[in-house]
Amino acid sequence: MANGTASGSTEIEAIVPPRGRAARTVLTSGQVRFRWLITLGIACGAIVVFFPFFWMAITSLKTAPEIQRVPLHIAPDHWLNLANYVEVFKRENFLRYLLNSALVASIAAVSSVVVSSLAGFGFAKYHFPGRDVFFLAIVGILMVPFQSVVVPLYVWMNRLGLLDTYAGIVAPDLVSVFGVFLMRQSIEMIPNDYIDAARMDGSSELRIFFEVILPSVKPAIATLLIIKFMWSWNEFFWPMVVISSPQMKVVTMGLMSFTNMYFIEYNLLTAAAVISILPILVIFVTLQRWVVQAVVMSGLKG
DSSP states (O other): OHHHHHHHHHHHHHHSOOTTOOOOOOOOHHHHHHHHHHHHHHHHHHHHHHHHHHHHHHHTTSOHHHHTOSSOOSSOSOTTOOHHHHHHHHHSOHHHHHHHHHHHHHHHHHHHHHHHHHHHHHHHHOOOTTHHHHHHHHHHGGGSOGGGGHHHHHHHHHHHTOTTSHHHHHGGGSSOHHHHHHHHHHHHTSOHHHHHHHHHTTOOHHHHIIIIIHHHTHHHHHHHHHHHHHHHHTOOHHHHHHOOSGGGOOHHHHHGGGBOSSOBOHHHHHHHHHHHHHHHHHHHHHHHHHHHHHHHGGGOOO
């Protein structure tokens, strides 16, 4: 028995490497070249994506003669030239435009999260006749161009007296079809055992929604907040249709104030564009860890 035990332990030691000894993977030359190609492709893609923002920021520090200079110089003559940013706020009521966009985008984002979460919970965890048909019909709205419904929507807003008001600007963005789809897919991944256990404890459906469902889909909520805020912030077509007074302009319409049919003031336009992307950048940096977690948790199965 002693010899059998000793020989068995020797075989185990031979199969299992000693603790602390790192396993090393030897890559072939082809694999090394493939990894370098992937790294090079990612770096080139990052440069292509980042360069327009870099060029916009650099141009915002130049004067009009510097922009028109031939040959072209990438760097501005004075890196601390903030005269364009000051002129933006002097020329237009740009702070009011920023506040209008922030108000409209915030209301649209919060409303979309609330409605989409409730609708997603119903489609994911309840069974009722025609559920799948209704869901497919809602998702099918994504294929309808917004421009095709602008005329009836404008007539409707006019009858309700909502033209040139905050309610009229934000009305089409209060519900997000994409948000319903996103929240339904996220809530569907939550195990039904959690909901059944909460019901056995006597929790109401509303309490289950707030205390079980919402905490489990925080990454999806953060993702929807960022996407919906960004969409509403960048919206130009509908505000241009419904807004008529200068004090109700949003930031996208404010950017158009630096262009006309004869010339474009690129130094002021780029400065205003830099200002306009700062709120979106702050929100993305604040919530990016939730977005990454949403991607990681996408493989969770209920």
